[in-house]
Amino acid sequence: MSFSEHSTSSLVEIFSAIQGEGLNVGTRQIFIRFGGCDLRCHFCDSAHTWTPKSSCRIEQSPGSREFCQQPNPVTMPQILQWLSWQDQPGVHDSISLTGGEPLLQATFLSHLLPQIRQQTSLPIYLETGGHHPKALGQVLPSLDSVGMDLKLPSVSGETYWEDHRRSLDLCHQAQVEVFCKLIISKGTTWEDLMTAAQLVATINPHIPLFLQPVTPLTPQHSVQPPAPEQVLTWQTDLKQICPHIRVVPQTHKALGQL
Numbered sequence: 042m043s044f045s046e047h048s049t050s051s052l053v054e055i056f057s058a059i060q061g062e063g064l065n066v067g068t069r070q071i072f073i074r075f076g077g078c079d080l081r082c083h084f085c086d087s088a089h090t091w092t093p094k095s096s097c098r099i100e101q102s103p104g105s106r107e108f109c110q111q112p113n114p115v116t117m118p119q120i121l122q123w124l125s126w127q128d129q130p131g132v133h134d135s136i137s138l139t140g141g142e143p144l145l146q147a148t149f150l151s152h153l154l155p156q157i158r159q160q161t162s163l164p165i166y167l168e169t170g171g172h173h174p175k176a177l178g179q180v181l182p183s184l185d186s187v188g189m190d191l192k193l194p195s196v197s198g199e200t201y202w203e204d205h206r207r208s209l210d211l212c213h214q215a216q217v218e219v220f221c222k223l224i225i226s227k228g229t230t231w232e233d234l235m236t237a238a239q240l241v242a243t244i245n246p247h248i249p250l251f252l253q254p255v256t257p258l259t260p261q262h263s264v265q266p267p268a269p270e271q272v273l274t275w276q277t278d279l280k281q282i283c284p285h286i287r288v289v290p291q292t293h294k295a296l297g298q299l
């Protein structure tokens with residue numbers, strides 16, 4: 042009995058959509074969304090991923106939005122089969138591993154990803170909070186790029202500076218493409234932004250850094266985006282440390298995408 046055939050994973054969904062954030066914005070990706078997250082960010086729009094569910098949903102063909110329900114947990118052969126439903130020639134730019142926090146299932150991923158590599162030539166991109174460097178090291182050999190959501194204490198309520206530094210350094214040493222994203226809100230502090238930018242620049246000032254104004258969960262929600270003038274000031278200040286800084290909101294929400 043091999044690990045690859047019989048180990049299981051908590052899955053939320055597999056579907057095809059336009060990437061709305063960060064360096065890959067506007068590209069078409071196959072999203073594999075894993076269940077489980079050990080953080081509880083105040084702005085989280087994926088709270089349904091936090092705890093394992095008894096079923097997951099699989100889109101039947103790219104962009105059809107016709108889903109079938111499948112029981113959790115799922116096996117690697119199942120994921121590979123559902124991936125093949127999506128992976129039609131000339132449709133996608135890459136595969137996005139997202140969550141939740143995919144690195145909570147790093148051992149499973151370390152076996153799954155080499156099989157995905159054998160099955161498709163699509164690049165593999167990981168979205169992570171960047172707070173599990175040891176787990177990242179397990180899967181890094183199978184990744185083409187990483188998007189890291191650095192957690193600003195003033196926005197997310199979490200503090201992981203040293204884990205972020207180690208995670209970024211691992212990507213840099215492995216020469217895996219990496220970018221960082223900071224969710225910014227009215228409550229963001231200048232000190233947190235400077236700490237994050239200096240951390241990135243210490244590894245490599247040319248790592249792209251994205252400021253993403255938070256999308257409020259509701260009009261009354263306590264976490265609201267910063268004023269436009271404030272965003273301009275922050276970008277100017279941070280550009281002195283990280284020259285490749287861009288401000289990009291969640292475009293998939295404006296497009297009505299998943």
Ligand code: SF4
Nearest residue numbers: 078080081082085141
């Ligand atoms: S890390 Fe991502 S999925 Fe987890 S709570 Fe934060 S925003 Fe939500």
